Amino acid sequence: MTPDPGRRIPEATVARLPLYYRVLLESAEARVSTISSDRLAEMAGVNAAKVRKDLSYLGSFGTRGVGYDVDYLLHEIARELGLTQDWPCVIVGVGNLGAALANYRGFGARGFRVVALVDADPAKVGQTVADLRVEAFAELGTVCARERIAIGIIATPAGAAQDAADGLVGAGVRSVLNFASGVLSVPDDVSVRKVDLATELQILGFYQLRGANTALNTSRPA
Amino acid sequence: MTPDPGRRIPEATVARLPLYYRVLLESAEARVSTISSDRLAEMAGVNAAKVRKDLSYLGSFGTRGVGYDVDYLLHEIARELGLTQDWPCVIVGVGNLGAALANYRGFGARGFRVVALVDADPAKVGQTVADLRVEAFAELGTVCARERIAIGIIATPAGAAQDAADGLVGAGVRSVLNFASGVLSVPDDVSVRKVDLATELQILGFYQLRGANTALNTSRPA
DNA sequence: CTGACTTCGAGAAAACGATCACAAGCTCGG
DNA sequence: CCGAGCTTGTGATCGTTTTCTCGAAGTCAG
Numbered sequence: 001m002t003p004d005p006g007r008r009i010p011e012a013t014v015a016r017l018p019l020y021y022r023v024l025l026e027s028a029e030a031r032v033s034t035i036s037s038d039r040l041a042e043m044a045g046v047n048a049a050k051v052r053k054d055l056s057y058l059g060s061f062g063t064r065g066v067g068y069d070v071d072y073l074l075h076e077i078a079r080e081l082g083l084t085q086d087w088p089c090v091i092v093g094v095g096n097l098g099a100a101l102a103n104y105r106g107f108g109a110r111g112f113r114v115v116a117l118v119d120a121d122p123a124k125v126g127q128t129v130a131d132l133r134v135e136a137f138a139e140l141g142t143v144c145a146r147e148r149i150a151i152g153i154i155a156t157p158a159g160a161a162q163d164a165a166d167g168l169v170g171a172g173v174r175s176v177l178n179f180a181s182g183v184l185s186v187p188d189d190v191s192v193r194k195v196d197l198a199t200e201l202q203i204l205g206f207y208q209l210r211g212a213n214t215a216l217n218t219s220r221p222a
Numbered sequence: 223m224t225p226d227p228g229r230r231i232p233e234a235t236v237a238r239l240p241l242y243y244r245v246l247l248e249s250a251e252a253r254v255s256t257i258s259s260d261r262l263a264e265m266a267g268v269n270a271a272k273v274r275k276d277l278s279y280l281g282s283f284g285t286r287g288v289g290y291d292v293d294y295l296l297h298e299i300a301r302e303l304g305l306t307q308d309w310p311c312v313i314v315g316v317g318n319l320g321a322a323l324a325n326y327r328g329f330g331a332r333g334f335r336v337v338a339l340v341d342a343d344p345a346k347v348g349q350t351v352a353d354l355r356v357e358a359f360a361e362l363g364t365v366c367a368r369e370r371i372a373i374g375i376i377a378t379p380a381g382a383a384q385d386a387a388d389g390l391v392g393a394g395v396r397s398v399l400n401f402a403s404g405v406l407s408v409p410d411d412v413s414v415r416k417v418d419l420a421t422e423l424q425i426l427g428f429y430q431l432r433g434a435n436t437a438l439n440t441s442r443p444a
Numbered sequence: 445c446t447g448a449c450t451t452c453g454a455g456a457a458a459a460c461g462a463t464c465a466c467a468a469g470c471t472c473g474g
Numbered sequence: 475c476c477g478a479g480c481t482t483g484t485g486a487t488c489g490t491t492t493t494c495t496c497g498a499a500g501t502c503a504g
Contacts (some may be wrong), residue, residue: 009428011460011461012460012462017419018418018421023405036480037481048481052483065469066481068482071325080429081425081428082424087423089423091284096322099318100321102338104318104319110424112266134496174427177423182248182266185267191429197326197399199237200415201309201399202240204413204415205334206236206239208304209303232490235491258451267493275453277452277453282453286453289448
């Protein structure tokens with residue numbers, strides 16, 4: 001047992017931390033200073049025991065008989081998720097989706113800022129989208145180094161996604177968010193998360209055929 | 223319609239079916255007529271035992287010593303996911319994201335067609351986006367009935383998401399794909415899947431802080 | 445037809461995650 | 475200071491998912 005230093009947090013818990021964070025933000029804005037696991041669970045749409053178990057992986061932040069201090073908990077979760085830091089992002093592929101992502105407000109909400117755009121289409125290079133100049137895909141390495149890119153966002157057509165991923169990995173990027181369909185192959189030390197519209201719709205299709213219901217959560221581990 | 227008698231398919235498996243479907247489509251296009259669980263697993267980025275277990279929930283479609291017939295398997299998965307049917311979708315909220323989704327090709331890939339757009343902003347109503355006329359949010363009920371909407375896609379700001387959901391549910395829609403952040407509350411018989419950029423980035427942030435890696439899959443049950 | 449080889453299907457075990465249940469620890473009124 | 479009333483933190487339990495393993499069932503060369 002490694003109680004403190006090697007504190008391993010289960011994937012399922014990590015996937016829920018952003019949810020708790022959002023709920024706590026709402027509470028903080030409503031001038032709530034203390035919140036119970038019960039209330040937090042209700043607002044997050046999960047079960048209270050799960051909330052307590054999840055938070056206990058971060059440490060013992062609650063006060064028995066009282067609940068959790070909202071501000072303190074916010075701070076702790078933010079620290080755990082790295083929201084206290086700045087993560088410069090690059091979007092690869094400035095089509096419909098890429099442009100929409102670049103313009104998306106509340107995106108850079110906490111620490112995540114889109115600082116560069118890259119596209120393989122020479123016609124797009126030089127254009128300005130969301131106050132950023134689109135640069136050539138060939139410059140990806142240079143751009144990543146210059147901007148100290150931490151996260152690459154792939155918004156290319158499916159066919160170009162692997163090239164995009166290879167470029168990012170080659171440029172030293174170790175976290176990738178992939179909006180293109182299809183599977184990316186990357187080295188073991190690179191994290192990839194996939195967001196796929198078609199997949200989600202197909203899952204809905206399955207449950208629509210049956211009578212059942214799905215959970216409210218899409219933040220699944222893998 | 224009776225989906226099938228006792229066969230219950232685990233959520234985790236359902237979430238992977240779209241992945242297998244895509245991989246099989248690629249194989250079919252490459253004129254591959256038969257595929258082993260090993261090869262399929264490699265292409266999908268999962269483990270072979272998992273592939274076999276998953277497919278076994280659908281039935282015994284493989285041939286020992288040979289593998290699976292690509293076309294047959296495609297057909298069976300398509301049937302299970304309801305891809306053989308037509309699912310008319312409405313997008314609620316035609317901002318940056320909503321418009322990008324409406325224009326997204328390969329979206330309506332198999333059976334999922336965006337047939338209506340709705341927005342609460344009077345200035346947007348009447349505009350044409352992706353060959354569709356934007357209609358008033360107040361007309362949502364009428365629109366859903368007229369177009370026999372099966373799936374509602376919420377692309378509104380966070381503050382309007384619950385209203386959008388209520389409107390959809392009130393109009394009889396039982397499957398919702400939510401791009402807005404925050405938790406939706408809906409009746410038990412309604413399926414909701416959430417796609418949240420901020421959540422995904424925050425999860426990447428967590429693993430970036432540590433040295434670890436995440437799985438390639440984002441299609442998590444709940 | 446036979447034997448070597450391949451691959452599926454499924455039972456069993458292991459890992460993981462969700463939930464239960466309750467002792468421990470806190471606050472507050474009197 | 476004490477006892478009643480909350481709420482956390484966590485060991486125990488249960489269900490789900492993943493992985494392991496191997497017999498069964500097929501192909502194919504000769």
